[in-house]
Amino acid sequence: MRKILAASLLGLSLSAAGLANAEPVKVGMITTLSGGGAGLGIDARDGFMLALKNAGATDIEVVTEDDAQKPELAVQIADKMIQSDKVDILTGIIWSNLAMAVVPNAVAQGKFYLSVNAGPSALAGEKCNQNYFNVAYQNDNFHEAMGQYANKDYKKTFIMAPNYPAGTDALTGFKRYYKGELAGEVYTKVGQTDYAAEIAQIRASGADSVFIFLPGGMGIAFTKQYAQSGVGIPLLGPGFSFSQDVLAAIGDAALGVKNSASWAKDLDNEANKKFVETFQAEYGRLPSVYAAQAYDTGNLIVSAAAKASVKDADAFRAALKEAKFDSVRGKFKFNTNNHPIQDLYVREVVKEGDVLTNKIIGTSFTDHEDAYAKDCKM
Amino acid sequence: MSTALIIEQLLNGLQFGVMLFLMAAGLTLIFGVMGLINLAHGSLYMIGAFACAVVAAATGSFWLGLAASLVAAAAAGALVELAVIRRLYDRDHLDQVLATFALILIFSEGARWVFGSFPLYLDIPPVLQGAVSLLGGAHYQLYRLAIIGVGIVVAAGLYLLISRTRLGMRIRAGQSDREMIAALGVDIGTLYTVVFALGAALAGLAGALVGALQSVQVGMGEPVLILAFVVIVIGGIGSVKGALVGAILVGVVDTLGRFLLPKLFAIFLGPAEGATTGAAVASMLIYIVMALILAFRPKGLFAANT
Amino acid sequence: MTAGAMNRETLFNTVLAVLLLVLPLAAVAIGEPFYVTLATRMAILALAAVGLNLALGLGGLVSFGHAAFFGIGGYVAGIFASHAFNQEPMLFGFEGSDQMPVIWLSAMLVSALVAVPIGAISLRTSGVYFIMITLAFAQMIYYFAISWPAYGGEDGLSILTRNAFPGLNTAQPISFFLICYGLLMAGLLLFWFVRNSRFGAALQAARQNEARVAAVGIAPFRIRLAAFAMSAAITGVAGALFADLNRFASPSMLSWQMSGELIVLIVLGGTARLFGPVAGAILFVLFEFALGGLTERWQLFLGLILLGVVLFARGGLIGLFAGKARHG
Structure with a gap:
């Protein structure tokens, strides 16, 4: 049967x-x-x-x-x-x-x-x-999308990522399209979960926005601490740090965060x-x-x-x-x-009923290609 | 670089140190009294955080969660002591390392089995939201100040417990001569279980307090565990005073290193290169400090008898 | 210990050695080449643990940081190969090498050179302090590897084609296995030789009674330092082989979990036993493979098994089969 x-x-x-x-x-x-x-x-x-x-x-x-x-x-x-x-x-x-x-x-x-x-x-x-x-x-794509988006509203961004290749690539990707000034560029320890020292630097830097790439537990920890610190400067990031799998753990601290991705629900x-x-x-x-x-x-x-x-x-x-x-x-x-040629969107974390999720608020790139395709000889 | 920023960073270092102290105090007590090296201490920290998150989510009260974290970690500690740890006291360190390494695997996968693979949510209680103004125009988050307060209370409490109470007397006796207290008719089995549960409860408390700041997830305990070991080795294994001094030293050195080294390297290497190199050195800094201290004082700063 | 137990252990060792050699050959014959890879992994991990066993088993030096040497060996293989591949000079015009013997010797040398200062500081301490300070040194190197961009940082370093050995095609799994097996046997021979030498006797005596050794005019510190460096060198070679097996060197070879696993191998098999690491590695890789295929919760069961071995099967696998060891 x-x-x-x-x-x-x-x-x-x-x-x-x-x-x-x-x-x-x-x-x-x-x-x-x-x-x-x-x-x-x-x-x-x-x-x-x-x-x-x-x-x-x-x-x-x-x-x-x-x-x-x-x-x-x-x-x-x-x-x-x-x-x-x-x-x-x-x-x-x-x-x-x-x-x-x-x-x-x-x-x-x-x-x-x-x-x-x-x-x-x-x-x-x-x-x-x-x-x-x-x-x-390609790893840089989401960061590039955020760099492009930041040009619209911000002139002085503080950027931060863990000190490993994906982290340096992320900030390179952001800087590839971002035209404003950098209020600071900080690399944190891989797996670090306490960001008090970095948040103090952000507060003192005079930045008008903060871009972070901190995947997994690092991002959860940072976003909560950042919201609790009351610094209040707009937070930007790639979709990884504000994806559906971690939003519940960050809680309301994530509300209003802008993040870039190729997809939203x-x-x-x-x-x-x-x-x-x-x-x-x-x-x-x-x-x-x-x-x-x-x-x-x-x-x-x-x-x-x-x-x-x-x-x-x-x-x-x-x-x-x-x-x-x-x-x-x-x-x-x-x-x-x-590698994909695709549109990249900017999303905002919102609350639907009791559930935190992402909503598309704009398109950063249409038919975006990665920066490495020209080095590929196939 | 303003004074306010430096004050804030020193407080950050202090708060980090206090959190490490809560972990290290239990580790060092357990080693001092029972001669046991417990790698699974990070798992008790994780249990505290999970218990707090689950209870806080169910009842809506962080304080009930905090109480639950103490109870759950102490209970888990007592249970593990009775079932496993007890058999390890007369073994060499190798067996202890291995058995407690196995416990880490069991606790981590067990927690994932029960609570799933996704991180849990835990927020700081409403009364402690927000920041306060300090001297020199510095702002500091109220919750982190509260953690520093908890650390001071725990340190004072441990001091009183060890120096003034009957339990403390036995702990001291156990640290100096294990056979003798058995001869004195102290129920050594119960004493060990109590000390282990006490250490576990402190780890659970640390996990719950920090869980509200960071993320509550499987594997959160091991990075802290390794730092706590650095702390007790610097302080002198078995010494609670050493744990306190070592914890604050590690907390402040690590925080200031992360803050200052990239700036220092940027002077020579330029901002981007300096930021990565400085961060790399900062991530190794406390291990370098530890190696230096042990090179000159192989038994740590406040060596208890070992 | 009785002569019978001795014979039983020798017999058991022989069976293990033959088994580890015959199984992959049989796997090739029946067209299941994957089991060759599995056996190669066993041989390499066993060799790494043989190195650690020298310090831990004979010298009683519980190093919780031997992953540092394992990783250093791996990076030597990776870095040499990548420079040879790209023909870029690295130091003093030296262009790396893709020849295994050169890589092995360099891996041994570099591991031993790193082990000397680490040992010199760590051996001033003992007991738990020693365990923790070796862990701390390994963590230091781990963080360095993660944040050092030149050789891939956390992404690790790929070895595009497996390094070469004169007269053999190392790309063939079975040839590479035979190389690893040969080195494992050489490592075991060295261990046996050291254990039965005067140096080894002094090392073991220092473990059992430090004061007495010092009293007869032998400095335990120097003996231990030599043993520690030798142990690091063997583990370093194993690291180089491991990188060649995976065609990849990564910071996870330097992680504290790796150090823990190396200790696990030894205790699973039987501490200070000649073939303890071999038995442990075979068992561990089999567990990981079999349990990993059965359930995603395999680490839980691995933990339970380990706990059972520590609590109830002291002396490890070899202890179960061959009775109590000479060292109590």
Whole structure:
């Protein structure tokens, strides 16, 4: 009985996709499901699985494993998935340092890698690869969008990030488009959770706005302390620090914060409505930008698998590159370096009933490309 | 650089130090009395924060949450002492390190199992919102001042407890000669459980107080744990006074380092380069201080007998 | 300890050594190359722990910072390879190297050179102070690696093609495994040799009774410092191999959890036993692999197992099979 049901579902999805291709696809999902960063990985996994479920894609098999946010473990799992599980596609990694460890090796072995989140600059530029597709963004994008937006209202911004490559990249990205003066540029310790010293500097700096890139617990801690300190200068940041997964923990302190992202739950298109609705129904919470990116990744695989066999790498690659799927971000296409060309929005944290969430208040860039595509020779 | 900013930064250092003291006091007591090195102390800090967040969310009262954090951490401490720690007193440090390392894994994954993977919400109580004006035009957040106050009260309370009460007498006796107090007919098992629960409660208190400032999530305890170890090693393991001095030293050095070093390096290297290099040195600063102190005083500043 | 127990331990060791060699060869034969990677990981972690075992097992020096040397070895491999690849001179016109023997020797040298000052300060202390100060030094290096932009900071450093070994194709998993296995055996031989030497006897005597050793005119400090540096060098080589296995060096190799894991390997297998680290590494990697495939809560179960071993199975795996060790 179940088999018949599955078969008819499969039939449905195939007819929906138009062109039938029966070759099953095996996807290896490596993501962070344990430890402090697990919230992001769980959202990505859930978004990805939801895409397959909504598309009725029973011919796509997924093996999922936890990388515990450790690069060595991620490498080991990737080796296992390639050598033992014989997957065709790898995906799921959240963190840039893990992506840097896994992606070059995986694509060198002829596998496809589709990034649901991390987009380190090296992989977008010189070390780009035809089998590496980033469905999310290049790391600098959200920061660039905020730098561009800040030009409108602010002349003297205080900028801050953790002292590691993603942090320096973030501030570089911001400065690439920001034309005003910097009231200060501060790098904090990775994993730092007390920002009293930095907040005192912000207060004393005479800034008219503050831009921070502090992912995860660091951002929660900073935003709460910043609101409590009563400094009151407008706070700006990339969407990561004010994404749905952390808003509940920040609480009302996040209200009014402007942040940039490629997606928000109120983005007006059919695919997004269905995504938000089904995600809430399935998991009982609002999706984050990580879930949205993973959902798009799932749909991208479904669309490519309907066009070409994954065993025919060239045809499958071409099908991926076409990106003919209904993105929850509205329009979506790949640049020459297989990174997205997409619109970037500025969102504001608002309260809907009891729930904190993001609302789009403006567009920062339309059809934005990353700064590294020109270094990519493919 | 104004006086107000410097006063504010010194207070920040003091507040950070006080928070470290709450962690370090328990660690150093437990080591002093039982000779046990407890890596899972950070987990008790996490338990305090989670208990406070959950109870505060359910009742709407931060104060009930704070009480819950003390109870939950003390209870968890007592339970762990009875079930596991008790078997480790006569083991060498290696076994203790390993068993409590295992406890970290168990507590962290256990907490994630119970509370989920997403950080919890905890805010400071309404009475302590806002800032006060201080001398020299400095502003300081009321809640952080309150933490400093709590730290002073705890330090004074511990001093009185150890010097004036019967329990304190036993603790002192335990620190100087473990066999002797058993011979004196003190129920040593109960004493150990009480001391462990006391240390756990202090860690839980720290977790709850800090949880309201930072984020309540799995893994929040380990970075603080490592700093607390630095504190007690600088202060002299087993000495509560050493823990207090060490904590404030680490708090102030770390805060001022983060604040001043980037400015210092910027003079030579320019703003962007100076900011990153200064921050890099600042993140290593307390370990450098610790190495220097131990190079000259291998048993810390106020060595108790070990 | 009885002669029977000795024989049992020798037998057990032999079985372990043969098993670790035969399984990957069999895996290749049946076309499951992933198990070669797993076995390589076991061999490398075992070698790192053999290094630590020298300080911890023989010398009683509970270093909670050996990840520092593991990571340094890894970075030596990464940095040498990246300079060789890009043909950029690093120091004094030296252009790095992608030859494993050069990298190994350098990793040993650099690890030992870093270990000498760390040891010189740390060994002035003992007991808990020693545990904590070694941890603090490792943290210092960890934060340095994260915030040092030249070699990737927290993103780590990729090794694009695995470094070369004369006469072998290291890109083949099985060849690389054999290299690691060979080095593990060399490490074990060195450990055995040290344990049975006069130096080793003095080191162990210093652990058991410091005053007596000092009384016969041996300075425990120097012996310990030498053992600490030697131990760091072995762990450093393992780090270089680990970076080559993953084709990646990262600050997480320097993290305090890594130091903890190295200790775990030793105690799981059996402290101060010749093959303790080997047994521990095999067990640990198997746990991680099997539990990780079963449940995302595997760290909880790993914790429970570890706790069980510490509380109820003193002497580790080898202790279970071969009885109590000579060192009580």
